[in-house]
Amino acid sequence: MSNLTNTGxxxxxxxGGLPSRRNTELAMLVFAVLVPVFAYANVGLAxxxxxxxxxxxxxxxxxLLAGVGHLVVRRYAPYADPLLLPLATLLNGLGLVLIWRxxxxxxLRQRAESLFGSFSPDAPKQLMYSAIGLALxxxxxxxxxxxxxxxxxxxxxxxxxxxxxxxxxxxPPVNGARIWVKLGFINxxxxxxVKIIIAVFFAGYLMVKRDALALASRRFMGLYLPRGRDLxxxxxxxxxxxxxxxxxxxxxxxxxxxxxxxxxxxxxxxxTSWIVFGLLLSAGGATVVATFEPHxxxxxxxWLHPFAKETIESTGSDQIAQSLWAxxxxxxxxxxxxxxxxxxxxxxxxxxxxxATVGEELGLTGMMAVLIIYGLIVExxxxxxxxxxxxxxxxxxxxxSGAFGLQVFVVAGGVxxxxxxxxxxxxxxxxxxxxxxxxxxLIGILIRISDTARRPAPAPAPSxxxxxxxVVRP
Amino acid sequence: xxxxxxxxMRLGFLAVLWLFVIVSIQVIRSDLFGTRVTQRTARRAEAxxxxxxxxxxxxxxxxxxxxxxxxNAPSKLVVTEGSLTGTxxxxxxxxxxxxxxxxSTIVLDDDYASSRHARIYPDRDGKWIVExxxxxxxxxxxxxxxxxxxxxxxxxxxxxGKTVIELRK
Numbered sequence: 312m313s314n315l316t317n318t319g320x321x322x323x324x325x326x327g328g329l330p331s332r333r334n335t336e337l338a339m340l341v342f343a344v345l346v347p348v349f350a351y352a353n354v355g356l357a358x359x360x361x362x363x364x365x366x367x368x369x370x371x372x373x374x375l376l377a378g379v380g381h382l383v384v385r386r387y388a389p390y391a392d393p394l395l396l397p398l399a400t401l402l403n404g405l406g407l408v409l410i411w412r413x414x415x416x417x418x419l420r421q422r423a424e425s426l427f428g429s430f431s432p433d434a435p436k437q438l439m440y441s442a443i444g445l446a447l448x449x450x451x452x453x454x455x456x457x458x459x460x461x462x463x464x465x466x467x468x469x470x471x472x473x474x475x476x477x478x479x480x481x482x483p484p485v486n487g488a489r490i491w492v493k494l495g496f497i498n499x500x501x502x503x504x505v506k507i508i509i510a511v512f513f514a515g516y517l518m519v520k521r522d523a524l525a526l527a528s529r530r531f532m533g534l535y536l537p538r539g540r541d542l543x544x545x546x547x548x549x550x551x552x553x554x555x556x557x558x559x560x561x562x563x564x565x566x567x568x569x570x571x572x573x574x575x576x577x578x579x580x581x582x583t584s585w586i587v588f589g590l591l592l593s594a595g596g597a598t599v600v601a602t603f604e605p606h607x608x609x610x611x612x613x614w615l616h617p618f619a620k621e622t623i624e625s626t627g628s629d630q631i632a633q634s635l636w637a638x639x640x641x642x643x644x645x646x647x648x649x650x651x652x653x654x655x656x657x658x659x660x661x662x663x664x665x666x667a668t669v670g671e672e673l674g675l676t677g678m679m680a681v682l683i684i685y686g687l688i689v690e691x692x693x694x695x696x697x698x699x700x701x702x703x704x705x706x707x708x709x710x711x712s713g714a715f716g717l718q719v720f721v722v723a724g725g726v727x728x729x730x731x732x733x734x735x736x737x738x739x740x741x742x743x744x745x746x747x748x749x750x751x752x753l754i755g756i757l758i759r760i761s762d763t764a765r766r767p768a769p770a771p772a773p774s775x776x777x778x779x780x781x782v783v784r785p
Numbered sequence: 786x787x788x789x790x791x792x793x794m795r796l797g798f799l800a801v802l803w804l805f806v807i808v809s810i811q812v813i814r815s816d817l818f819g820t821r822v823t824q825r826t827a828r829r830a831e832a833x834x835x836x837x838x839x840x841x842x843x844x845x846x847x848x849x850x851x852x853x854x855x856x857n858a859p860s861k862l863v864v865t866e867g868s869l870t871g872t873x874x875x876x877x878x879x880x881x882x883x884x885x886x887x888x889s890t891i892v893l894d895d896d897y898a899s900s901r902h903a904r905i906y907p908d909r910d911g912k913w914i915v916e917x918x919x920x921x922x923x924x925x926x927x928x929x930x931x932x933x934x935x936x937x938x939x940x941x942x943x944x945x946g947k948t949v950i951e952l953r954k
Contacts, residue, residue, distance in 0.1 A: 332812075339808070339809065339812065342805055343805065345801075346798075346802060346805055349797075349798060349801060350798060353794050353798055356790070356791070356794065357791055357794075393812060394809055394812055394813060397809070398809065401805065644795065644796065644799065645799070646795075647791055647792070647794065648794070648795070648798065650791070673798070673799065674799070676799050676803070677798075677799055677802060680799070680802045680803050680806050681802075683806050684805075684806060687806075687809055687810070687813075690813075691813070694813075783897060
């Protein structure tokens with residue numbers, strides 16, 4: 312209402328009415344730190360009958376991370392979305408608690424000792440990765456003053472993305488999938504970073520090409536059929552994603568890569584036909600690959616018959632069966648922190664299958680809350696995309712949040728038995744350095760775009776002859 | 786740890802988690818239910834305004850002064866002709882700019898409109914005024930070309946190029 316008296320100056324409807332909402336963010340952050348600390352105390356009380364000894368250090372670490380994140384956002388991206396940082400902090404904190412809770416499991420400890428000779432807890436590592444991830448987040452906010460700079464690297468990011476996609480082929484497979492790059496002491500999962508880099512490429516590429524892809528088409532049965540030559544890009548991406556599937560036996564990256572392209576193509580062109588084509592191509596491709604690729608066959612077998620004896624014998628694992636049991640025994644309200652048996656999943660209980668622990672110990676109620684929090688992150692991303700003023704920012708924001716959402720769907724769907732398991736990690740929750748780093752970077756870029764989008768526009772320079780107007784001569 | 790304590794903690798945690806979700810959604814409420822909420826705040830602000838100003842000036846033309854304003858005050862701006870036909874903008878005391886410039890409230894895609902063509906704003910009494918911002922082809926209120934800022938009667942057509950807008954209740 313302060314604009315009421317402001318009628319004298321020649322300003323436009325000031326979006327200056329938009330508050331920066333940094334204090335909202337701070338309040339939400341405090342909440343987002345308190346929830347995991349409560350969970351942490353809860354686990355300790357349930358398992359060891361006492362408050363966990365590391366509680367102070369853990370709580371302090373969370374406060375420090377959240378505080379640094381908040382101060383940097385306050386200083387360098389003052390108009391950023393108020394929810395992204397608290398949501399990511401909460402998920403990261405819950406992930407730390409879940410990993411620490413699984414570290415306490417006697418069963419997993421014995422399993423690790425019998426397999427590798429020693430057991431090392433994952434929670435301290437995860438806390439370190441979170442700190443590095445947050446450092447990356449801070450670095451992005453400091454160095455990336457304007458997301459449009461990324462537009463200059465459209466084709467470089469394509470090259471880098473392809474190299475990162477191809478790189479794992481030259482390294483030995485880990486647990487059946489070639490998704491790892493081992494460089495001395497560092498193991499990286501490049502697939503996690505590829506989603507950001509490729510989103511930059513797609514955004515830059517589609518921004519330039521979208522008119523050709525959207526307009527040159529014929530209408531047939533309610534669908535716009537693109538011209539044959541415009542099908543080129545989607546076919547190339549499709550072929551690439553199938554090659555990833557065949558040579559790296561990685562269903563997840565392949566699906567993410569192709570799905571991201573289809574989402575961004577749809578957003579850029581507003582043509583439903585691309586989604587139809589995308590679904591047909593991916594269904595067709597996956598079916599064909601499944602006929603000759605044993606790794607994919609195993610996954611499909613485990614998806615369709617998780618409890619069958621042959622499945623468990625042929626794939627050598629009963630992970631999906633155990634995961635489904637975990638969800639089942641959780642019920643509506645869950646067993647409570649630290650009181651479930653999701654550690655029976657064994658291998659990857661704290662990475663790919665971490666949602667099963669959520670499902671068992673927090674039940675359907677907690678699971679829904681966690682999924683809504685993921686949904687809110689995606690919603691904020693789409694919202695940022697709507698608010699962004701430049702087409703590149705719009706496409707990039709929708710691409711990043713689309714990739715994030717797709718990853719959540721692929722992992723949650725796999726763990727719950729809705730779709731074949733793919734071997735990706737749940738963003739922020741799952742144990743794994745690459746994943747945490749990449750997702751903090753993703754949140755950083757989204758915050759940068761939202762800051763640019765919500766920042767009040769500078770007062771328009773008076774330039775009456777900027778645009779020609781026609782003169783009507785009566 | 787007793788069974789009871791653990792049960793209380795278990796349910797307590799779920800409650801806290803959901804509280805977080807609900808508070809988060811409250812934070813973005815304006816995104817989800819945007820228009821309705823802003824109208825409500827506008828009405829509240831309007832209700833408070835007379836209380837804050839004990840001696841409001843009587844609006845000189847039309848409207849019937851303060852008491853009548855609640856009834857006769859326009860609440861929205863409607864585009865009735867032109868490519869934007871059907872567009873409405875809620876009037877909440879903000880200045881509305883019209884023109885081809887991208888940052889205008891109503892961006893006119895019209896060759897006969899200037900980039901900053903006209904603006905519509907409430908004066909101190911809440912009366913809505915239209916002012917031509919030196920446009921090439923002029924702004925017309927009911928056939929007369931505007932030369933000075935002019936109060937807008939309800940449902941009077943304001944013509945800019947091919948676009949006609951009206952204020953409505």
